[in-house]
Structures are given as C-alpha cells and as structure tokens.
Amino acid sequence: MSTRQGVNPRRPLRRRDFLKLGVAVLAGYALLKVGARAVIGAKAPVGAPLPDGLKHLQARHAAILSAAAVAIVGPAGEAAYRAGRWQPARDADAMIEAMYEDQRGLVRMALNLLEESTWGMMGFSGLEPQAQQRHLASWACSSLALERSVWGMLHALSCSSFSGTSAGWEVMGYPGPCLKSAEFPGRPPGQSATFEWDARVP
Amino acid sequence: MGTVERCKAVVIGSGAGGAPVASRLAEAWGDGVVLLEAGPNLQASDFNQIEREMIPKLYAQRGMQATEDGSVAVLQASCVGGTTVVNDALCLRPPPELEERWRALGAEVSLKALAPYVEQVEQELGVEQVPRAMTNRANYLVGLGAARLGWKGERMHHNAPGCPECGLRHLGCSYDAKRSMNVSYVPRAVRAGARLKSMTKAERLVPRGDGWRVECGDLVLEADHVVVAAGVVQTPMLLLRSGIHAGEGFQMHLQTLAWGDFAEPVDGFNGIPMVYSVLEFSDVYGHTGPGFMIEGVSTQPLAFSTQPQGQGEVHAEVLRRYRHLAGAMMVLRASTRGTIALGPEGRPRIDYPLQPHDIERVLPFYQRAVEMFLAAGASRVLLPHREANFVTRPPADLRIGPGWTYFYTAHPFGGACRGGPTVDGVGQVRGQRNLWVLDASAFPEAPGVNPQTIICSLALEGAERLLAAAA
Numbered sequence: 001m002s003t004r005q006g007v008n009p010r011r012p013l014r015r016r017d018f019l020k021l022g023v024a025v026l027a028g029y030a031l032l033k034v035g036a037r038a039v040i041g042a043k044a045p046v047g048a049p050l051p052d053g054l055k056h057l058q059a060r061h062a063a064i065l066s067a068a069a070v071a072i073v074g075p076a077g078e079a080a081y082r083a084g085r086w087q088p089a090r091d092a093d094a095m096i097e098a099m100y101e102d103q104r105g106l107v108r109m110a111l112n113l114l115e116e117s118t119w120g121m122m123g124f125s126g127l128e129p130q131a132q133q134r135h136l137a138s139w140a141c142s143s144l145a146l147e148r149s150v151w152g153m154l155h156a157l158s159c160s161s162f163s164g165t166s167a168g169w170e171v172m173g174y175p176g177p178c179l180k181s182a183e184f185p186g187r188p189p190g191q192s193a194t195f196e197w198d199a200r201v202p
Numbered sequence: 203m204g205t206v207e208r209c210k211a212v213v214i215g216s217g218a219g220g221a222p223v224a225s226r227l228a229e230a231w232g233d234g235v236v237l238l239e240a241g242p243n244l245q246a247s248d249f250n251q252i253e254r255e256m257i258p259k260l261y262a263q264r265g266m267q268a269t270e271d272g273s274v275a276v277l278q279a280s281c282v283g284g285t286t287v288v289n290d291a292l293c294l295r296p297p298p299e300l301e302e303r304w305r306a307l308g309a310e311v312s313l314k315a316l317a318p319y320v321e322q323v324e325q326e327l328g329v330e331q332v333p334r335a336m337t338n339r340a341n342y343l344v345g346l347g348a349a350r351l352g353w354k355g356e357r358m359h360h361n362a363p364g365c366p367e368c369g370l371r372h373l374g375c376s377y378d379a380k381r382s383m384n385v386s387y388v389p390r391a392v393r394a395g396a397r398l399k400s401m402t403k404a405e406r407l408v409p410r411g412d413g414w415r416v417e418c419g420d421l422v423l424e425a426d427h428v429v430v431a432a433g434v435v436q437t438p439m440l441l442l443r444s445g446i447h448a449g450e451g452f453q454m455h456l457q458t459l460a461w462g463d464f465a466e467p468v469d470g471f472n473g474i475p476m477v478y479s480v481l482e483f484s485d486v487y488g489h490t491g492p493g494f495m496i497e498g499v500s501t502q503p504l505a506f507s508t509q510p511q512g513q514g515e516v517h518a519e520v521l522r523r524y525r526h527l528a529g530a531m532m533v534l535r536a537s538t539r540g541t542i543a544l545g546p547e548g549r550p551r552i553d554y555p556l557q558p559h560d561i562e563r564v565l566p567f568y569q570r571a572v573e574m575f576l577a578a579g580a581s582r583v584l585l586p587h588r589e590a591n592f593v594t595r596p597p598a599d600l601r602i603g604p605g606w607t608y609f610y611t612a613h614p615f616g617g618a619c620r621g622g623p624t625v626d627g628v629g630q631v632r633g634q635r636n637l638w639v640l641d642a643s644a645f646p647e648a649p650g651v652n653p654q655t656i657i658c659s660l661a662l663e664g665a666e667r668l669l670a671a672a673a
Contacts, residue, residue, distance in 0.1 A: 072514065075518050094258070095264060095266060098263050098264035100545075100549040133514045152605065153272065162507070164254030164504040168503060171522070173525045174471060174503045174525075177250075189369075
C-alpha cells in the first residue's frame with residue numbers, strides 16, 4: 001500500500017520508480033563528473049606550453065581547443081605542436097577577437113560541450129588521442145546539427161590556423177608567396193606560362 | 203561636439219558600387235563629393251601575400267562573417283576598394299536574361315541603355331579575355347575535362363592586364379596589376395576632387411531638410427545627396443540603424459568546391475587563379491541548364507584548408523596531396539531569399555534558410571565535377587563533404603545541407619532590392635528624398651555571373667540619374 005507522501009518499502013518497484021532512480025543516478029554522475037572535472041581541469045596535448053596572454057580563451061578552453069586541433073589536423077599537426085611551431089589556441093584567440101560577444105560565448109560554450117560530452121570521468125581533452133579522433137569523427141557526421149556545427153567550427157579554426165604557418169606550408173609543399181618573406185625566399189611569378197596546352201581546350 | 207563638414211554629396215562605400223559613383227559625381231561637383239570607407243586605405247606595398255596576415259586585415263570580420271547558423275561563409279572585404287581588392291578580377295558582361303528577370307521583379311533596367319556604361323567600365327578597368335598562355339594548369343585541367351565531355355565553356359575576362367601571375371589576387375594585388383577600385387575609380391574620383399575618408403564608418407543617416415546628416419562618430423557630414431554603397435551586408439545595416447526599412451531579399455551565388463587529384467603536381471597556387479568557366483549547366487547567356495557554372499579556382503593553402511576535408515589521417519592525406527589538386531568551384535544562381543537584420547550588439551544577423559530547390563542542385567554539381575576531373579585524368583576527386591572525401595566515381599547520393607557540405611559565397615546580393623519595399627526601380631530609397639542605393643544590395647535577383655562589371659555599370663548609370671535629378 002502506498003501513501004501520498006512516499007513509496008511503501010514493501011511495494012514492488014514500478015517502471016516509474018526505475019525512471020526516477022535512473023534520473024537520480026545520472027544527475028549524481030553528472031554532478032560528480034563536473035566536480036571531478038573542476039579539480040582535474042582540461043588537459044592540453046603534450047608539447048609546448050599553452051600560450052600566455054590570451055584575451056578570450058581561458059586556460060581550460062585553450063587546452064580543449066588545442067587537443068581538438070591536434071586531433072583534427074593529424075600527425076603533421078601533432079609534430080608541429082610538439083615542436084612549438086604551431087599554437088592553435090593563440091590563433092583561435094586572435095580570430096575570436098573579431099567576433100561579437102555573443103559569438104564568443106558560443107565558442108566557449110561549444111568547447112565546454114565537447115569537453116563534457118564524453119562518458120568517462122575524463123573529459124574530451126583527457127582521452128587518448130585515438131579516442132579523441134573517434135569522438136570527433138562521431139560529431140562530424142552526427143545526426144545532431146549542433147554537434148556537426150561544433151565540428152565544423154573546430155575544423156575551420158584548426159586547419160586554417162595550421163595551414164597558415166610555415167610548418168603547414170612544409171607539409172603541403174607550398175613554396176611560399178612570390179614576395180620574399182622572413183620564412184621563405186619567395187618564388188618567381190609567371191610559372192603558368194611554362195605549361196603546354198592541349199589544343200582541344202579553347 | 204564633433205566636426206561638421208558641408209558637402210554636396212556623400213558616397214558611403216568605396217567598392218564596385220561606390221567608387222564609380224564617386225568618380226562620376228566628382229567630375230560634376232569636384233571637392234563637393236566625400237567618399238567614405240569604413241576600412242583602411244591599403245596600398246600595393248601593404249599586400250605582403252601572407253594569408254594569415256592579410257585575411258584579417260582585408261576581410262569583413264577577419265574573414266569569419268557567416269550566416270546566423272554558420273552554414274554559409276559570407277566573404278566580403280572591408281577596405282578602400284571593397285571586395286574588388288580581394289576578388290579574382292573576373293569581369294563578365296550582364297547576361298541577356300537579366301533584363302527580363304529583373305524587370306519582372308520591378309527593377310527598371312535596360313541592357314541597351316546600360317551598354318555604354320559597361321563599355322566605360324571595361325575601358326577603365328582594362329578588361330580583356332585571359333590570354334590562353336596565362337591559363338594555369340588547374341584551369342587547363344578543368345577546361346580539358348569539360349572539352350573531353352563535350353561541355354561548353356570559355357576562358358573568362360579579367361581586369362588585370364599585365365598580371366604577373368602570382369596567384370594571390372585574394373590578398374590584394376601587390377603589383378597594382380589588378381585594376382580593382384583602389385587603383386582605378388577611387389584614384390580617378392580623388393583626382394577629380396573627391397575627398398576620401400577611410401576608417402570612417404557611417405553610423406546613421408538623419409534627414410535634414412531635403413538633404414541628410416551623415417553621422418560618423420565625431421564627424422558629421424551635411425549633404426544634399428547621399429548614395430549608400432556599403433556592400434550587401436552593411437548597406438541594409440546602415441539603413442536599419444537609420445530607421446529605414448531594409449534587409450529583405452538577401453540572396454547569393456551559392457558556392458562550394460571539388461578538387462581533382464592528379465598524378466603529376468598541379469600546383470594550383472601558381473598562376474591566375476580563375477580562368478576557365480564551364481557554361482554547360484548555367485541558365486544564362488542562352489544556356490538552359492540547372493543554373494550553376496563550374497569555374498576553375500586556385501588552391502592557396504589557408505583558404506583551401508578552411509573547407510572541411512576530413513580529420514586525422516584523412517586530413518593528413520589531403521595535405522600530402524595538396525600540390526596535386528586542381529580546384530573547381532560551383533557558382534549556383536540560388537533562389538533562396540534570406541534577411542539581414544540588426545542582431546545583438548548591433549551586429550549583422552544574416553538568416554538564410556536554404557530552400558530545397560537550391561539544395562537539390564548541389565549534388566548534380568558534385569557529380570559533374572567528378573566526371574569532369576576523371577575525364578581530365580584525375581584518379582579521384584576530393585569533396586568538402588562530411589561523409590565523402592576522396593571519391594572515384596560520381597556520388598549517387600549525398601546528404602546535402604547545412605553541416606554536411608561546406609558552402610560559402612563571395613557574391614551576396616540584395617537586402618535593399620530594386621523594385622522591393624526599400625528601393626524603387628532605379629535605386630532611390632522609397633519615401634526619402636535624395637537618398638540612393640547603388641551597389642549589389644539593390645540587385646533584385648542573383649545575376650548568375652560574377653557580378654563586378656554589372657555592379658560598376660549600374661552604379662555609373664545610377665550616378666547619371668542622380669545628376670539628372672539634381673539638375
């Protein structure tokens with residue numbers, strides 16, 4: 001017999017009680033995880049220290065973004081990151097500078113969402129690199145538009161940042177612009193005229 | 203109290219619309235004309251060809267301007283010369299179909315009447331067909347694939363005679379070879395007496411008798427006539443900030459890409475970026491296709507890498523094949539109509555809900571691009587799609603839409619369409635005296651071709667109308 005105030009301990013558990021129990025366990029887990037994450041913090045990939053003086057990304061966000069960027073760009077990015085030749089958090093911070101405040105908030109929210117979206121106690125940034133790749137891949141083709149959107153943003157920030165560096169140019173075989181720069185000697189313009197053309201093309 | 207300056211006319215924006223207008227008005231009114239530009243006045247020596255440095259300097263919102271849902275990047279420049287400084291210098295004549303289509307929407311346009319202005323523009327900008335010997339390998343391969351399939355196409359016209367073929371038109375021309383507005387109509391306007399004020403943003407227009415007060419922070423300009431030509435996003439924004447109804451009818455040429463992967467290096471970063479255009483599938487210049495052009499396109503490293511092409515090992519493979527990729531771009535005359543509105547903090551809010559009629563025409567582009575590159579000898583084709591990166595046959599089916607495909611536009615239109623609720627058939631703002639809109643925001647519909655020549659010639663025609671009305 002049940003009362004209005006509570007559950008009769010001798011009554012068999014009903015489906016609704018199981019649901020309540022499940023929600024309580026999940027809520028407890030989430031609280032525990034958030035607490036643990038607050039203690040552990042986000043973990044940047046092994047390599048050069050995170051850049052100082054970021055204006056819009058806190059250390060936590062910089063670590064999450066760096067982890068995602070290295071996972072997205074792949075082996076070449078990891079090598080450049082370890083060597084201190086590529087700082088995705090610094091570049092992203094500069095891009096975020098051009099955003100409006102509500103857009104900056106969305107970037108921070110997206111990074112938080114990614115970090116907290118893993119099942120284990122470790123957040124996304126604490127996963128092994130292979131697990132990070134799998135997690136991001138699931139977001140790239142997710143049925144949820146929000147996850148696909150976050151992946152697209154991270155891809156754009158990561159890859160445009162990497163391909164704008166001399167480390168990225170080396171991997172791609174890009175010889176640098178025609179004008180001389182500090183990093184590359186430059187190349188002569190007018191190289192297209194050296195090709196021979198098929199007469200079938202008007 | 204800031205400085206107050208009196209003038210005959212203020213032209214707001216120095217791009218393809220504003221610069222020709224300022225030039226023509228200055229021929230009549232000399233230093234009575236003020237040309238305002240919100241961005242910086244950069245010279246050839248400032249264009250250092252480094253993407254990571256120049257894109258933030260030249261592009262609106264450092265190149266990150268996009269629709270509200272982030273599904274379409276909207277690329278525009280913010281500097282003296284406007285987007286003509288960073289475009290690929292293509293100058294295509296107005297297609298004959300434009301007149302009937304635009305007139306049906308309420309725009310008063312006659313291609314016969316426009317023809318003399320088109321000629322003036324082509325002369326001022328040094329327009330010529332890109333010489334055959336200046337076709338780079340990437341564009342050659344696009345033309346070769348199309349020719350082997352029997353598709354119609356041609357080398358396009360550009361406004362860069364004597365181009366040294368550095369391949370970096372999207373970062374501003376370091377050699378002043380490209381006759382963008384900053385080296386053509388803006389200097390011409392200044393020589394005729396116009397006062398150029400860069401880094402000066404028009405915040406608000408306030409009626410003042412038959413004229414206007416143009417509020418630019420500490421500077422206030424009092425003018426008899428105002429021409430708004432601040433670009434497709436900023437023109438409606440200025441009108442909205444001034445309490446004038448605007449922002450409807452935002453449209454674009456929807457763009458996406460595909461890259462053929464060839465055994466030999468293509469080095470698509472070399473040479474003139476865009477030369478060859480496949481017209482077979484367009485619905486202009488007498489063609490009756492589904493409405494997209496396929497244009498050869500360059501592969502500069504940073505711009506190339508913003509297109510999602512997989513992650514981890516897949517992305518590593520993309521980077522390894524970079525020199526072997528030839529690019530092709532879809533220019534789809536999209537029919538979706540969106541809006542531009544004042545968003546939080548006064549930022550532009552661009553809503554653009556892609557409609558099925560446009561989404562349905564993207565897969566055919568991918569299919570035709572794959573066929574074209576395979577016909578030209580590519581072993582496979584790279585697509586900026588979440589579920590298909592390197593493909594060896596035309597995809598039978600792909601999920602197309604926001605978040606699955608990379609979309610962008612360098613050709614936005616509308617927001618203050620001629621014949622619409624904001625502007626009348628010739629470009630005058632409805633219900634206002636001596637206030638004109640003479641840039642691509644007044645286009646009632648996407649023209650279907652790269653729009654530089656059309657914007658410039660319509661602007662010159664509008665300037666003549668303004669002078670006639672003022673007389």
